[in-house]
Amino acid sequence: MLRNTLQTVKYYNLNIKKKFGQNFLIDQNIIKKIIDAVDITENDTIIEIGPGIGTLTQFLLRANKLFAIELDKDLVKVLQEKFAAQKNLQIINADILKFDLQKLIDGKNVKIVSNLPYYISTAVITKCLTLQIQSMIVMVQKEVGERIFARPSTKSYGSLSIFSQFYADISEITKASSNSFLPRPKVESTVIKFTMKGLHEEKFLFELVQRAFSKRRKTLINCLDNFYGLSKQKITDILIQNNLDKNIRGEALTIENFIELAKQIKKLAN
Numbered sequence: 001m002l003r004n005t006l007q008t009v010k011y012y013n014l015n016i017k018k019k020f021g022q023n024f025l026i027d028q029n030i031i032k033k034i035i036d037a038v039d040i041t042e043n044d045t046i047i048e049i050g051p052g053i054g055t056l057t058q059f060l061l062r063a064n065k066l067f068a069i070e071l072d073k074d075l076v077k078v079l080q081e082k083f084a085a086q087k088n089l090q091i092i093n094a095d096i097l098k099f100d101l102q103k104l105i106d107g108k109n110v111k112i113v114s115n116l117p118y119y120i121s122t123a124v125i126t127k128c129l130t131l132q133i134q135s136m137i138v139m140v141q142k143e144v145g146e147r148i149f150a151r152p153s154t155k156s157y158g159s160l161s162i163f164s165q166f167y168a169d170i171s172e173i174t175k176a177s178s179n180s181f182l183p184r185p186k187v188e189s190t191v192i193k194f195t196m197k198g199l200h201e202e203k204f205l206f207e208l209v210q211r212a213f214s215k216r217r218k219t220l221i222n223c224l225d226n227f228y229g230l231s232k233q234k235i236t237d238i239l240i241q242n243n244l245d246k247n248i249r250g251e252a253l254t255i256e257n258f259i260e261l262a263k264q265i266k267k268l269a270n
């Protein structure tokens, strides 16, 4: 028997855990939009983070291989019972923040899908962006969505905007009101698709961006002082060469500025 979310919660006598950020999807329209956006093919390996009671999972089973990573042991039991017959599904009881996702990535067709707890969404997105995956669909709180799409010199702009826009083409799949969940969260949500640009890991750029935003109210030169041993004078020279004001702050730079600076600083640092 196919039970809906409320019936499943009642049937298993589940106690919905706030500390694990459990808000289960109930809006069929949103579920359909997410699944359509995943664009599953039979060659795909899909990794679902935080499957909950398996609401999205049941539709993701069309992929060649599906990994579902869930922290809550009680929900793992539900999933094991519900999907006992599914040979292409592997349920993993783990904390996504401590789990090495790299070992699940075997080829080109890996897609990540997640309606995950909002307090770890930034950490999870940042972690996944550097993986060699094809795409990632995540449900996030509206404000995190604004940070992902933000342009320079706005309040929401920061390292998450740059990492997201550097590694992926991003689009909004749908907004989701709090009525789409059981229980209802206090915030509004949005579903975002990251289509990876296929770039290789740019560790150096990440380090530079992190340093540039390390002291929010300081100038870029002060943040970067002694970065890879570079003097303030050297950094000033680089800024001037790039037609950037020497008092500029990290939050005013475009991603293109950061990429260019990273190239030049790396040359000098080596």
Ligand code: SAH
Binding pocket: 020, 021, 022, 023, 024, 025, 049, 050, 051, 052, 053, 054, 055, 056, 069, 070, 071, 072, 075, 094, 095, 096, 097, 114, 115, 116, 117, 120
């Ligand atoms: N995807 C489901 C459930 C969303 S609720 C749905 O849309 O209905 C978020 C889920 O993430 C819960 O099942 C919660 O137990 C799980 N979760 C919370 N923290 C986690 C972590 N650190 N690692 C893996 N899963 C986690």
